[in-house]
Amino acid sequence: MIRNIALIDCNNFYVSCERIFRPDLQKTPVVVLSNNDGCVVSRSNEAKELGVKMGQPWFECRALSEKHNILALSSNYPLYADISNRVMNILRSYSPIHQVYSIDECFIDLTGISKTREISYQIRERVIKWTGIPVCIGIGPTKTLAKLANFIAKKHPKSKGVFNYNDLSKIQQQKILNCIPVNKVWGVGHRLSTQLKESGINTVEDLKTAHIPTLRKKFSVVMEKTQRELQGVTCFNLEDITPNKKQIISSRSFGKSVSNINTLKDAVCTFVSNATEKLRSQKSHASVIHVFLKTNRFKVDQPQHMPSLAIRLPQPTNSSLTINRWSNHLLKKIFRPEYSYKKAGIILCEISDIHSQQVDWIESATSGDSKLMTTLDRLNQRFGRGTIKISAQGFYKEWKMKQERKSPSYTTDWNSIPRV
DNA sequence: TCTCCGATTAGAC
DNA sequence: CTAACGGTCTAATCGGAGA
Numbered sequence: 001m002i003r004n005i006a007l008i009d010c011n012n013f014y015v016s017c018e019r020i021f022r023p024d025l026q027k028t029p030v031v032v033l034s035n036n037d038g039c040v041v042s043r044s045n046e047a048k049e050l051g052v053k054m055g056q057p058w059f060e061c062r063a064l065s066e067k068h069n070i071l072a073l074s075s076n077y078p079l080y081a082d083i084s085n086r087v088m089n090i091l092r093s094y095s096p097i098h099q100v101y102s103i104d105e106c107f108i109d110l111t112g113i114s115k116t117r118e119i120s121y122q123i124r125e126r127v128i129k130w131t132g133i134p135v136c137i138g139i140g141p142t143k144t145l146a147k148l149a150n151f152i153a154k155k156h157p158k159s160k161g162v163f164n165y166n167d168l169s170k171i172q173q174q175k176i177l178n179c180i181p182v183n184k185v186w187g188v189g190h191r192l193s194t195q196l197k198e199s200g201i202n203t204v205e206d207l208k209t210a211h212i213p214t215l216r217k218k219f220s221v222v223m224e225k226t227q228r229e230l231q232g233v234t235c236f237n238l239e240d241i242t243p244n245k246k247q248i249i250s251s252r253s254f255g256k257s258v259s260n261i262n263t264l265k266d267a268v269c270t271f272v273s274n275a276t277e278k279l280r281s282q283k284s285h286a287s288v289i290h291v292f293l294k295t296n297r298f299k300v301d302q303p304q305h306m307p308s309l310a311i312r313l314p315q316p317t318n319s320s321l322t323i324n325r326w327s328n329h330l331l332k333k334i335f336r337p338e339y340s341y342k343k344a345g346i347i348l349c350e351i352s353d354i355h356s357q358q359v360d361w362i363e364s365a366t367s368g369d370s371k372l373m374t375t376l377d378r379l380n381q382r383f384g385r386g387t388i389k390i391s392a393q394g395f396y397k398e399w400k401m402k403q404e405r406k407s408p409s410y411t412t413d414w415n416s417i418p419r420v
Numbered sequence: 421t422c423t424c425c426g427a428t429t430a431g432a433c
Numbered sequence: 434c435t436a437a438c439g440g441t442c443t444a445a446t447c448g449g450a451g452a
Contacts, residue, residue, distance in 0.1 A: 034439040057438040102433055189431050
């Protein structure tokens with residue numbers, strides 16, 4: 001039996017989230033910027049039409065934006081996460097087999113359900129009605145083909161937001177795959193598509209029908225799996241449980257360059273709070289800590305320094321206090337006062353489950369932080385992130401991000417809702 | 421020569 | 434006025450060190 005895998009993808013997600021609370025922006029060009037108001041990470045259709053590129057540095061668009069009055073907003077991640085949850089809750093209700101793939105995408109298995117097309121239109125209508133977010137739906141026998149179908153649904157207005165690859169005849173399937181360039185395939189990015197083209201593989205159909213041994217020789221196993229998926233054979237399953245993270249990174253570019261160690265300590269302390277909170281929320285411990293610094297790689301004329309250092313702890317931990325002490329130690333070792341740093345971060349790895357941890361009764365005294373951490377997480381969850389901080393955090397603020405275009409936190413902060 | 425492991429690469433969004 | 438360019442995550446593969 002041919003499976004009906006549906007991929008539901010929100011249109012221009014961050015921009016659509018912003019528009020929920022600004023209906024006046026419905027037909028106007030809008031973009032959402034990355035941290036530090038650096039690059040464009042979401043564009044409305046109008047902004048796309050004006051030629052704003054995905055990932056483009058915002059300062060490069062300035063002339064264009066002034067000419068056409070493009071509205072640029074700083075990103076507001078708590079808002080997007082909240083809206084995403086609402087959308088996903090609706091989608092989940094349509095099938096017990098589902099996978100939330102990213103903040104704006106979800107696979108659901110509609111195999112065995114009759115009237116797939118009608119159901120798909122119902123999903124679209126319900127999501128827009130209940131959340132205000134427009135979505136497109138692609139259906140195919142595998143995840144890779146569902147992704148491709150979604151691409152077609154997005155691109156062709158005629159599809160009205162739904163495209164079912166399984167509805168096509170073999171001839172029609174071949175015809176359409178012949179029209180789509182390989183780089184649209186899930187897993188084929190910029191580099192691989194260039195290499196594929198060198199081998200004469202230009203379209204999706206070319207990849208689907210390419211000679212496997214040749215393909216395998218030149219590319220990795222992933223390419224082979226991708227090809228099988230294009231042929232309709234499942235290689236990537238729907239994973240309904242999200243596995244725990246194997247590494248947790250917290251890093252940020254600074255609003256301006258920093259050469260003061262105290263400011264860096266402050267930033268690192270915030271990264272530690274951030275990362276350990278995630279660590280604790282998945283009930284894990286980490287054994288290895290990396291700390292790194294980076295100068296501004298775009299300033300070619302300035303001396304570059306990108307040091308990094310790691311340490312393995314004698315005992316896995318999730319205490320922000322313990323991890324902060326070690327991070328500071330590492331930071332002091334790699335820091336050079338003669339450089340101006342633009343970015344810093346920490347990486348927690350060798351992450352293990354709390355229960356699988358070996359109990360060392362000699363060291364067990366050090367886990368006395370755990371009750372404190374639980375309390376800290378509860379308070380921060382209840383009264384807002386940053387209510388309780390480590391004392392080393394928050395005094396030297398010069399590193400903080402630039403966010404000059406942020407919309408109010410409509411769904412996560414009562415005070416930002418306008419009073420009537 | 422083999423194995424292990426950290427570093428690098430490529431991709432997604 | 435000028436300068437301004439993201440963050441997290443995974444898997445596969447590479448390449449050097451040591452067995």
